[in-house]
Amino acid sequence: MTEITVAGETFNILVEGDETKPVLMISNPLGVNLRLWDRQAPAFLEHFRVLRYDSRGHGASVADEGPYSIAGLAQDALAILDALDIERAHWLGLSKGGMVGQWLLAHARERMGRAVLANTAAQIPSPDLWNERIQAARDSGLDALAEGVAERWFTKRFRETEPEAVENVLEMLRQTPLQGYTAAAAAIRDADQREIIRTITNPVLVIVGRHDPSTPPGLGALVASSIEGAQLATLEASHISNIEDAENFTKTVIDFLTASDVPAQEAPPRRRAPAKKAAAKKAAAKKAPVKKAAAQKAPVKKAAVKKAATKKASAKKTPAKKASARKAPAKKTPVKKAAAKKAVSKKIPAKKAAAKKSVAKTTTSRRTIAKKAAPKKAARRTKR
Template sequence: MTEITIAGEAFNVRLEGDEDKPVLALAHQLGGSLAVWEPLMPALLEHFRVLRWDSRGHGGSVANEGPYSVAQLARDAIAIFDALGIEKADWLGLSMGAIVGQAALIAAPERIGRAVLANTAAKLGTPDIWNDRILAAREEGLEAMAGAVAARWFTQEFREADPEAVEAVLFILRETSPQGYAAASAALRDVDQREAIRSIRNKVLVIVGRHDPSAPPELGAFVASAIEGARLATLESSHISHIEQPDAFVEAVIDFLTAPEAPARRPAAARKAAGRRARQRIARRAPIKAPAKKATAKKTAAKQAQRRKAPAKTTAAKQGAPKKARVAKTPAKKSAAKAPVKESAAKKAVVVKKRAATKSPIKSAKSKPAATKKPAANAVARSAGKKPPSISRAARKPPRRR
């Protein structure tokens, strides 16, 4: 433990870990102390030099008459940085400690690196709720409040499963000065940072407990939505999430605080200006091809005109083609049906003689041309020195049966 005096007021402070590691500042909840972070210290010290202190009105720090303000509590934190020669530190705050962290990010963003704000809100509760707690703390003491506080801070399942962890946190609450608790409660009653947090540009992670009645998850979700680029993580816990879900809590915190820096994006106006300059450079380098464009336009017009005319011709051709095909195919089918299977010239002559001898009723007009035309055609072909026309494949093959 180290006692630091700031403007004549004493603060209980502890700074631990390797001096070469980045500093992480831990700010506790209302009714807590720096001891509430003890279960997380082994994991955090692997990555950070850890700074803890008892907030004004709590633990071993000054507990003067209030009321306090959240801005005053944030100034206390920055004054502790100065006293220890810490130029900049990351921030991990729980409940009241996260609300004080918001105020530090607003007032002195250059002194804070990344910030984890757990189980928090920009405005928490109503004046009536806080006035009742202030009155109860002053008149009844924190021992009488412990049972109701435990029901808000931890789920029933956790209270039954790990009563020792719950009792350790409640012990710190009971040891808190009633005057200091009441003065800090007044600070939370009066604070409203719902608009001011929109100016925060630091990297922020907001952690909420799904079963938290003290700082319902929708209040934390609002903080994450109001801070540009902030992330939101939800744990299956109540208000004191780092005790109820320590593994998930530590993993979320360390992953966020140690993640490598992403390359900074230029503002939108700068990106647009760069885009315009690039387009201008491309336009200056591109060759001018206006004549080619005109020729292309003429060719396109000619093609379009041909396409407009082509359908009419094609349609006419399509309409006429079937008729011609039918006319041409009909005799072919008849002749193919009547075409005799391949016969020798001697057989044909015998058939003709038999028909003439028996006085066949078949007219000579159908038989004689077949006998007389072929030799004439062959004779003409021989005189011209050409071979006689061969029979087509269709004529040589027998007709197909249907």
């Protein structure tokens, strides 16, 4: 551990690991110090240069009376990075440390890489509750708060099966300067970052404990839903999830922080693009035959329609023409024929009538002659 002076104030830090690796800065909850991360440190060091620090009012760092604010605590973190000449770092914060991380992501995003916000909230209700805790700490000291804190921070099962781990954390609480604890508690009481976190663009993982009464899962889920692209992981633990479910906590954090980057201009999106292209081709392959078939059938249908239309038109038009052709003569020819017949009836029948009359007269005269001739013939036969 090393003490560094920032703006005339002392901060206790611990920097470990290969200087060529990415920096991971870790911030502690209310009432504990950087030793809270001892169980994660070996695994983290395989991937990162790890920077832990006691936040203001905790451990061996400055513990002035305050008042503290989340913004002020975040400025302390930036000052430490500047003092160590670290331009950019990943962030891991639990509870209060997660609230500090939210401020940094919203106001100093260029200094942050990826961030893990564990067992935290954008606002932890209610002011009255925090005022009661602050007053209880002032009245009875932090020793008196330890039992109640243990019940909120760990499940009953864990307290019974891992009493030593629980006691180690409670001992950190007892060693925390009273004025540091109460000033930091007031900073949490006054914080409301529900709107500002909507501007966060860094990759974020939010971890919640399924059995956490201090920052219930719903509050963590609200943080995750407010940050575009944020991931949410749930562990079977209470508030201090890095202790109660250490193995899963460590793995979840490392998996997130070491996952391949996927900026828009890099190769991964180009890998996804073919997938989309393939999907598009697949979709096109499925749809194309239909369209092609439709395109191939369309002319047939069109031709059939045209053919049918032609036949239908012929059926309708030809008879119409024939009918008109037939009707035309029927209308015109009959008129002409009727006129002709009428003309004939006027002219020809007159001649025929005259002829008939002439024939009739001739026939009559012949019959008359025949009758007259008949007695003569009979008389001749008699004489003979």
